Amino acid sequence: MTPRPVGRRAVLVGSVLAMTGGALAACADERGGPSAARVIGPGSDEVRAAELRxxxxxxxxxxxxxxARPATIDLGSRTVQTWSYGESVPGPLLRTRAGDLxxxxxxxxxxAETSVHWHGLALRNDMDGVPGITQKAIRPGAPFTYEFTTSDPGTYFxxxxxxxxxxxxxxxxxxxxxxxDPGDYDLEWVVVLDxxxxxxxxxxxxxxxxxMSTAGMGPGGMMGGSMRSPVLGGAGDVDYPAxxxxxxxxxxPVTLAGKPGQRARLRIVNAGSDTAFRLALAGHRLTVTHSDGFPVVPTTTDALxxxxxxxxxVTVDLADGVFPLMASAEGKTGIALAVVRTGRGTLAGAAIPELSRQLVLGSDLTADPAVxxxxxxxxxxxxxxxxxGMMRYRWTINGAMFPDHEPxxxxxxxxxxxxxxxxSMMFHPMHLHGHTFGLVDGGARKDTVIVRPMQSLEVDLVADNPGQWALHCHNVYHAEAGMMTVLSYGR
Known part of the structure; x- marks a missing residue:
């Protein structure tokens, strides 16, 4: 493989961090952008004051x-060499209470250099974990300590x-x-899809x-009629083996054990890089209670x-038996699976009719009045x-590829x-760092939302967390190919 040039984000380590730290003279750039003195950077007094509040x-x-280290991980059907946090995938579950440091x-x-981004949290800007925008990358062999207040309850990763x-x-x-939290459930399961x-x-x-080299048509990716979703259009760029x-x-599969009649709370995270998942539990309906950490008007559906x-x-009232919890790779061939067991028996096939029944997206939900x-x-x-698009594998926001972007x-x-x-003809899950937004007219409070092909969504946010914040597609390949910009606070 031909070595890649230095990544786009690495280019910004000197330029953006120097500018946002106030090290440059106060002069506007040739495009008429904000001067260095006006930009509120991660090391600013405003960021420190926001954290103190x-x-x-x-x-x-x-x-x-x-x-973060190289590891040998047993996935079940195969053992792989990968990078992980510790001995398992997913990494360790971290848990705090709202208001904790x-x-x-x-x-x-x-x-290689790395970082840790705290996805979905409205935290202090210098702890957001984005090299080139909020910090320098963590070098091999080096430590870094993240420290911030976890203000808002919810499910994050x-x-x-x-x-x-x-x-x-x-x-x-x-x-x-x-x-x-009223705790109106009997047990809790964390479900991570990948x-x-x-x-x-x-x-x-x-x-x-x-x-990048074959415009998505080589062995690394495949786009076209075989990877399309009736809901999302183009369903992804990568034909994953698992x-x-x-x-x-x-x-x-993992087994999630309960008893008949119990109510289970599932905290579901899509940690995938190129795949949306359609999730359902055979023989049950799901009640969605929170989206991206914030409560919604409870909505019952067959699939999510x-x-x-x-x-x-989501919450689900458990029946008696053995049931597949299935996450189908939307528009692709393949599934992720767990077994929900509340009684005796064996898993009877893998057909889940709920997957083709009522379907809910995050943009269909309504925020709880309290939030x-x-x-x-x-x-x-x-x-x-x-x-x-795939022909050049060039993904843009406002016509520009990051880091050649207009904030x-x-x-x-x-x-x-x-x-x-x-x-474009593909869906994009757009993620804004450091904030939640509300879909207009009472829609759910979110930080990541699917924008479908050739459609638009409007969201409102309150600019109450100063700093420099990434806005990007959470398809990691699209982001690396340019689909990222910065929400930039100025004085």
């Missing part, structure tokens, strides 16, 4: 350790924001418990190189469509036009309406 006297401190000491034992490392085994779940290629003859870096649920392939980076909490954004005039309107400028305290306009 989150803290409280007697705040509990929760300390964890993560080591989380301190995570990370050691990099990889042969963590992963690198370095190249395509997410498409290895470097991810885990972070649960922030709500002290006011598409898997590492150690099966290719690495994610080789897949990206194939996509799909996982909690780190296991379907022929060696989950884009990359999205998280959903809806207050009505307010819109101070600023921004467009993010997302486009690209989306905001000021602290503004109410911002962001219009996400998809001008």
């Amino acid at each position: 989150r803290r409280s006297p007697g705040q509990r401190v929760h300390t964890e350790r993560l080591t 989380l301190r995570v000491e990370v050691t990099n034992q990889l042969p 963590f992963h690198p924001h370095s190249g395509v490392q997410l498409d290895r085994g470097l991810y885990g779940v972070l649960v922030v418990d709500d002290p006011a 598409d898997w290629v590492d150690g099966t003859g290719r690495t994610p870096d080789e897949v990206l190189a194939d996509l 799909y996982l649920l909690n780190g296991r392939t379907p022929d060696a 469509l989950i884009g990359m980076g999205e998280r959903f909490d 809806r954004l207050d009505p307010a005039p819109v101070d600023r309107r921004l467009d993010a036009v997302i486009a690209g 989306l400028d905001v000021a602290s305290g503004e109410r911002v309406r962001l219009r996400l306009r998809n001008r």
Whole structure:
């Protein structure tokens, strides 16, 4: 494989971090962008002040350790060489209470630079884990300590924001418990979905190189009629050899055990890099209670469509027997599987009619009244036009590939309406760091939302977390091929 040039994000380490740290002179660039003195960077007083406002006297401190390293992992049907946090995929479950200070000491034992991004959390900007925008990458052999307040309860996850490392085994779940949660369920299951290629003859870096060099038509990727979804259009770029649920392939699934009549809460995370999953439990209906950590008006459905980076909490009242919990790779061939066992018996086939019945997406949900954004005039309107295609494997926001982007400028305290306009034939799960947004007219509070082909979504957000924040497609290959920009706070 021909070595890749230095990654686009690495180019920004000197330029963006220097600028946002206030090291450059106060002069506008030739495109008329904000001057260095006006940009609120990750090391600014405003970021420190925002974090101090989150803290409280007697705040509990929760300390964890993560080591990113090469590992040999048993997936069930195969054993692979990959990179992971510790001895398993997913990595360790981290858990705090809302309001806790989380301190995570990370050691990099990889042969490459890395980082940890805390996906979905409205945290301090200098702890967001995006090399070139909020920090310098963690060098091989070096430590880095992330420390921030976990203000909002919910289901989150963590992963690198370095190249395509997410498409290895470097991810885990972070649960922030709500002290006011009524706890109207009997047991809790964390369900992590993933598409898997590492150690099966290719690495994610080789897949990206194939996509970039062959416009998606080589052995690393395949796009066209065989990878299409009636709901999402183009369903992905990579034909994966395996799909996982909690780190296991379907022929060696995990078992989730309960008793008839119990109510189970499932915290579902799509940690995949190129695949949306359609999830259902045979013989049951699912009630969606939370999306991306925030409560929604409870919505009961047969199946749930989950884009990359999205998280959903659902409850289900368990029947008596043995049932497949299946996540079908949307528009692709393959499934991830777990077994739900509440009684005696064996798994009777893999047919799940619920998968083809009522289907709910995150954009179909309504925010719980307690978390809806207050009505307010819109101070600023921004467009993010997302486009690209397989022929050149060039993915853009507002016509530019990151890092050659125009930032989306905001000021602290503004109410911002962001219009996400998809001008491609593929779906894009768009993720905004450091904030949640509300789909207009009372839609769910989210940080990641599917924008379908040739459609648009409008979302509102409050610019209340100063810094420099990535906005990107959570298809990791699209992001690496340019589909990223920055929501940039200025003074």
